[in-house]
Amino acid sequence: MVRMNSVNVGAGDVSSVAPLQRTALHDTLVNHLRDMIIEGNLAPGSRIHEGHLGEQLGVSRTPLREAIKYLASEGLVELVPSRGAVVKRFSPKDVEDMLTVLQSMEELAGRLACEVGSAEEIAHVRALHDEMLDKYRSGDRLNYYKLNQAIHTAIVQMAHNATLSNMHTTLQTRLKRIRFVGHEGPEKWAAAVAEHEEMIVALEQRNKPALSEALGRHLKNAWERVKDGV
Amino acid sequence: MVRMNSVNVGAGDVSSVAPLQRTALHDTLVNHLRDMIIEGNLAPGSRIHEGHLGEQLGVSRTPLREAIKYLASEGLVELVPSRGAVVKRFSPKDVEDMLTVLQSMEELAGRLACEVGSAEEIAHVRALHDEMLDKYRSGDRLNYYKLNQAIHTAIVQMAHNATLSNMHTTLQTRLKRIRFVGHEGPEKWAAAVAEHEEMIVALEQRNKPALSEALGRHLKNAWERVKDGV
DNA sequence: ATGGAATATTCTGCATACAGCATGCAGTGC
DNA sequence: GCACTGCATGCTGTATGCAGAATATTCCAT
Numbered sequence: 001m002v003r004m005n006s007v008n009v010g011a012g013d014v015s016s017v018a019p020l021q022r023t024a025l026h027d028t029l030v031n032h033l034r035d036m037i038i039e040g041n042l043a044p045g046s047r048i049h050e051g052h053l054g055e056q057l058g059v060s061r062t063p064l065r066e067a068i069k070y071l072a073s074e075g076l077v078e079l080v081p082s083r084g085a086v087v088k089r090f091s092p093k094d095v096e097d098m099l100t101v102l103q104s105m106e107e108l109a110g111r112l113a114c115e116v117g118s119a120e121e122i123a124h125v126r127a128l129h130d131e132m133l134d135k136y137r138s139g140d141r142l143n144y145y146k147l148n149q150a151i152h153t154a155i156v157q158m159a160h161n162a163t164l165s166n167m168h169t170t171l172q173t174r175l176k177r178i179r180f181v182g183h184e185g186p187e188k189w190a191a192a193v194a195e196h197e198e199m200i201v202a203l204e205q206r207n208k209p210a211l212s213e214a215l216g217r218h219l220k221n222a223w224e225r226v227k228d229g230v
Numbered sequence: 231m232v233r234m235n236s237v238n239v240g241a242g243d244v245s246s247v248a249p250l251q252r253t254a255l256h257d258t259l260v261n262h263l264r265d266m267i268i269e270g271n272l273a274p275g276s277r278i279h280e281g282h283l284g285e286q287l288g289v290s291r292t293p294l295r296e297a298i299k300y301l302a303s304e305g306l307v308e309l310v311p312s313r314g315a316v317v318k319r320f321s322p323k324d325v326e327d328m329l330t331v332l333q334s335m336e337e338l339a340g341r342l343a344c345e346v347g348s349a350e351e352i353a354h355v356r357a358l359h360d361e362m363l364d365k366y367r368s369g370d371r372l373n374y375y376k377l378n379q380a381i382h383t384a385i386v387q388m389a390h391n392a393t394l395s396n397m398h399t400t401l402q403t404r405l406k407r408i409r410f411v412g413h414e415g416p417e418k419w420a421a422a423v424a425e426h427e428e429m430i431v432a433l434e435q436r437n438k439p440a441l442s443e444a445l446g447r448h449l450k451n452a453w454e455r456v457k458d459g460v
Numbered sequence: 461a462t463g464g465a466a467t468a469t470t471c472t473g474c475a476t477a478c479a480g481c482a483t484g485c486a487g488t489g490c
Numbered sequence: 491g492c493a494c495t496g497c498a499t500g501c502t503g504t505a506t507g508c509a510g511a512a513t514a515t516t517c518c519a520t
Binding site: 010022025026027062065066067069071072073074076079081082094097098099100104105108161162163164166167170171228 | 338
Binding site: 279280281291311312313351419 | 502
């Protein structure tokens with residue numbers, strides 16, 4: 001759940017020289033595997049073959065295994081003793097459960113954001129929103145989707161609560177696999193955009209209950225909209 | 231965050247022979263290290279020396295490293311590239327953040343428990359509560375504490391939401407290190423017990439808002455009570 | 461032909477070995 | 491006397507090797 005810190009160890013930092021980003025192999029693998037799972041390259045329910053996968057990626061089994069353990073804790077894979085790791089398969093009930101928690105988190109984040117978010121942060125979210133509207137108008141679904149996610153993430157970030165951010169990210173990641181399926185029709189899409197507009201307004205007014213309620217409703221509706229596609 | 235399943239793989243399960251509990255070393259280590267961290271055997275901020283620790287526990291570095299990666303994802307340790315793992319140190323702000331999220335989760339759990347909890351489950355919680363009262367009256371702090379935790383866990387369990395349970399457990403574990411410090415005085419202790427009584431009543435009446443509110447207030451107060459001790 | 465047992469194979473789990481990076485210390489130049 | 495460089499040491503990160511479990515295969519019996 002907590003993303004690993006790629007701490008930059010600049011011994012004697014000279015003025016403003018950017019310290020180079022060091023990355024351990026197992027860390028890289030965590031991200032790579034996560035992407036593979038989300039994008040479906042590693043199908044749910046399928047076993048992860050350390051030997052093959054390692055060879056395919058050009059790494060030995062050790063860092064690969066370490067990455068798998070990390071993802072197991074994140075809930076993306078399941079560890080079966082003596083049989084290795086399996087990409088976790090989520091039942092509809094699992095997904096509903098996650099959404100319930102995610103909704104609760106976003107509602108909390110909304111309230112906190114209204115309290116402690118800075119004017120700059122709010123402006124930033126507004127900017128993202130406007131950009132998203134552009135993508136909506138031009139029918140650019142992929143970038144619409146990305147900005148959509150970015151907005152939700154930004155609002156959670158505004159709560160300035162590290163634990164909340166981490167857990168939200170974890171859930172959002174798990175659900176990405178599901179949500180990506182959601183290619184809703186024009187009218188549903190319009191409804192989603194309208195909800196976003198509501199959210200932004202509530203945020204700009206720092207209207208806690210309104211934002212919280214809008215976020216909750218938005219998520220609930222988002223699920224209703226894509227439900228059939230799962 | 232998700233506890234590893236120690237799945238019992240009985241190849242050819244004969245009638246009702248208890249399948250032997252297979253446990254992988256890295257899994258065992260996860261639990262062991264977690265306990266060590268919670269109990270303070272591994273001090274916050276201290277580096278984890280793979281060589282020494284492994285020798286001390288009688289295991290090689292490989293499963294130890296795997297366990298560390300798992301705990302890193304859980305947020306109990308931090309991975310520093312090329313310098314290994316460090317037991318995470320939580321700032322007061324971190325603790326407050328965790329409690330904010332924990333509170334939100336318990337409130338949610340309370341609402342769900344009122345909805346979907348069975349009568350048996352409610353009776354079970356009541357039993358735990360009565361037992362806890364016994365410990366309170368006899369001044370048995372340790373068992374009081376354990377039952378206290380058990381009650382909160384049981385209520386969350388009643389929500390029948392796996393994700394919520396897992397995340398709640400993760401947070402509760404992280405905070406255990408902190409909460410254990412809480413040796414409050416008699417009057418504060420009495421207040422905590424009173425709050426619990428309130429919770430049970432609300433649960434038995436399936437009074438959603440009341441239970442949710444009581445849980446939230448209880449946690450907030452619990453924090454106020456032990457705050458100074460941190 | 462089919463079910464089952466014995467065997468062969470494959471894969472996981474753990475240990476060990478090796479390479480590279482971090483850190484502390486001594487030595488040298490200013 | 492101070493700072494910087496270069497070396498030595500220790501630890502992390504990765505690869506490989508080996509033992510045991512799980513699974514696939516084959517062969518025999520019915």
